[in-house]
Amino acid sequence: MGLKAFVGAMCALTVLAPLDAQASSPTLTRADNRDGQDLSGTWHYSVDPYRDGLAGFHRGAPGAGHRRYDDVDVDALTRAKPTALYEYDMDRAPTATLPQGWIGHDPTLRYYQGLMWYTRRFDTPALKPGQRAFLRFEAVNYTAKVFLNGKSVGEHEGGFTPFSLEVTDVVRASNNQLTVGVDSTPQADGVPPPVTDWENYGGITRPMRLVITPGTFIDEAWVRLTKDGKIAATVTLDGAQAANQEVHVRVAELGLDVTGRTDAKGVLNASAAAPKGLARWSPDRPKLYDVVVQAGEDRLTDRVGFRTIETKGSEILLNGKPIFLRGISVHEEEFGENPARTITEAGARALLAEVKDGLHGNFVRLAHYPHSEVTTRLADEMGLLVWSEIPVYWLVDFGNPRTLALARGMLADNIRRDRNRASIIMWSVANETPITDARNSFLYQLVDDVRALDDSRLVTAALLTDRKTVDGKALMGLNDPLADKLDVLSANTYNGWYSDDALDALSGIAWKATDKPMVFSEFGADALAGFSDPQLMRKFSEDYQRKYYEKTLAMARQISSLRGMSPWILKDFRAPRRQHPVYQQGWNRKGLVSPTGRRKPAFFVLQGFYKEKEAEK
Template sequence: MKRSLLITLLSASFAFGADLLTNVDNRSSESLNGSWRMIIDPFESGFYDYRYNESRWGYFRDAEPRDKSDLVEYSFDRAELISVPGDWNSQQEKLLFYEGTVWYRKTFDYQLDEGKRLFVYFGAANYETIVYLNDKKLGRHEGGFTPFCFEITEHVKPKDNSLVVKVDNKRVETAVPTVMSDWWNYGGLTRRVMLIEENETFIQDSFIQLKQGSRSKIEGWVQLEGSEKKQQQIELKIPEEGISKTFLTDENGRAEISLNAYLQRWSPQNPKLYNVIIEAPGSRLENQIGFRSIETKGDEILLNGSPVYLRGICIHEEAPLREGRAFAKKDAEVLLEWAKQLNCNFVRLAHYPHNEYMTRLADKMGIMVWSEIPLYWTISWENEKVYENALSQLDEMITRDKNKASVIMWSVANETPISSERTEFLASLTEEARKLDSTRLITAALEKHTRGSVMHVDDPLGEYLDVLGCNEYEGWYSGNSGFSRTWETPYEKPLVMSEFGGGALQGFHADKRTRWSEQFQANLYKMQFEMLDKIDFLRGTTPWILQDFRSPRRPLADIQDFYNRKGLISERGEKKKAFFLLQDWYEQKMK
């Protein structure tokens, strides 16, 4: 199928954010976090029968023997315990490198009153997830870093509910990301699981932001869900400013929002958040929202109309003070506090949407955010299902975080090899991102090319972006000759150097020519600073990376030990020499 036809069909049929509940921190909820039962299933015998057809008698039935002679070859009641949220790799040594299926089960009681609705919400599960409640398949989700939910109103019982979840993190060529990446493939229910209760008709979602190009006009929408969603009165209130205005939903339960409001604008110096209240008949939802504008003019990035330099750092979703995937609010607090210590006003959340705690805390701390989907390296660009999957992950990322003032950029890709199919694929995603959210900038980490003594940022995808991203590792993957190159681009757009740096084993000291030493890394940063300061269209940097993180691609014994060592901080939280050099460089840029 031609890509243009595929895009047309998807645009006509794809219901953006149709089933996802947002702003879950401000809804009536009950946590399902804690101890779950798990069964490791590398052959997927709990899902397929011996003819490799989907079984009618799989583990999702949570069966028990009917009598003492009945054969049931599994038991959740006798299975091992595992903590949720959390990855299975760091919880059990035998699962460190495991890729495959693990079944989870949680039992719970729930008394749902008449006229109420109940949803089960997953912050994320890596990678393919199938969810069952009381022997009923609720649905399937693909993608390891975005939220999803299912309604369980018709299936929940007052007592002894069995929630069974099949999670499969096998890498496959047609996935997003694909088989090759440079981070640990943490599997499992890696983020929180919640039950969310709502009225029959309720506020499902809203988009309340400053109109693009304006610093005084709020525009957006409110979406009701339920049988009474048509022609309902919606009231939007910002009590601190005495703002109250009513709107009417249309036949689809959607109310378009538009009003003038002269509010304090959110910025790193003043991360002001307003309590925004939306009321509808039988439904009330609050959110904490900051209002700011972000745009470009030529090669400048303008925050609230003024040029801003993005002093950033890349971050992987690795736990800062323990092993495994970061999932707790405390994890986010430590990681972003380290970024603040570096004098950062910006972070790049690589290479996938991070936990919602990160973006909510960034709102409060005044840290701007680059958020991206894992279109990374060798994607199957001509596969229709891959495009639909990427579009879905883009939608879920934007749907969750579109009201976060901290998020100023959506990224559609990282280091993807240039081809006409790839560029068309990604260009169409930039178009869809703007349909979903016209108030933020679109970026990607682009390819670059050397011609003589000049480095050209001339990737054809740059035509479709607001901000150019570029990764370069002069002095690490190449010699030092690249530091003398000049940088050019055919696009009159701002550039963020989205990656640079090199590795060091914390505590290993030698001269500056000895690779893996802290001195080598520090000297590389010094040379980088000299080169970067000469790029006249550079408007930000996010060196790679804040903290050492696990990667199967890094096996060098006694140095890497399956860690990418490019962090400025070790996996134990110990700062390297380069940390303090970047801290000083950013302090100079604040003056």
């Protein structure tokens, strides 16, 4: 049974299943830090637009000469048997350096949507008695079928969350053949839906690793500061000896040892009073502590910051003090004329430094899907508050149980991966979704899931705005029933770009007061870097974008409950929807910097506003 059919058959069960059933297992917290080996590097690839490697043209199973995952040396086999017919040879196919979207392999793959096969061979030391082996993929876009040594070891759907597959009984000491079939085709009942406003970037886009663990290992270790002043630890073990296991969570710098024994499910929940010398994490002082978790034979390390985040009335309180979120939105796309979603530490740092140091920001919205763990860990280190979201977006099939099951799984995987990141202060469950009963039910479930999985952070969603005319003047507001379920109200507003408002009229637009903190999750205007039109002030000119920011910020200054913003967007990004032959050419040009990092005039307008806000602290 294929992945889609399997998930569809299980929908009736998974929609109402407990949260533990919503995430892929295991989580393998800090997979990058565990024993094993990195599998990034040179891979062979083979395009398969008709999915020939999965089924024959009469709908039967693929023949031997078409199964790209078979554990066979095609050249050696055909030399020994010259009559054998093979229409592929993965060991001699073109090569690419992974992780990377396949747009970076070959310019002709620019708009390819379909199936691509990847193969590499590797050696690894033989497992010791009792050890276990897992293949860990940080992200494969969109669906993945994974084969090791000719055997299917698992499948995954969703392009932005990690998954792990146990291969203890399949991996061998030498010449392992790992093959991954990656299908980038978005599904009508998938998450995100087929129509988006960003580049799809099919491929293995984040690192992959063979992870070796003891028979019973630390799967998750969530360590945080609670609002009542305690260091709390939730540790989940995986394996035959997971129950009644002694666990220690140590922070040597603080002289802290939170200890206890796991319950029958292998879970420890324990806490201790926070030491008086604890330095709280903040953008001004992003202090991280080395945390060591010990359970039986396994030892896991992480770097964790401790802080609290909450709301009170219309205020957002970080460590008990009001804060204004000086932010911007960012897509997972590196600087350069030909990005391929190759997010290295250096690439992520370049993006985040433009926010922190260039704009004088303290906040970043990682849109419109979970970004790389490289990025969220750097946000911890650099001192940037983070909005993290899943791609529940536009045309999501809200009435479909399978779609809800996918969304819940992605949300759970995202939260479980990043619960130790002090930088993340908000989980977002949706972006720009039209109000219907089905949508409301869908998103209410996601909000409930967030609160069950993580009570230490805020919940939000980027909402569509409601516009009325009162006494001849425009009045903006948020007329969305989801607002009652959220901690922070977030508005995407484009008055003056997706409306006919004159720019000089923007500062006169009023906003209905809210009893919760509100942020502008998006506003923006396109500008082609270098195109100036000061006389006509046409859209797509830098002059228009600069004035748009000036007038929108003037409007923002008058909103009493506004507590932050993340304008759209830091950098121009690839967007196949955007095809104006002069100004867009397949790019969304709302960036404040060009694809190669040239700052547009509007960048300095926002920078000046944030300097003012920074001085108000």
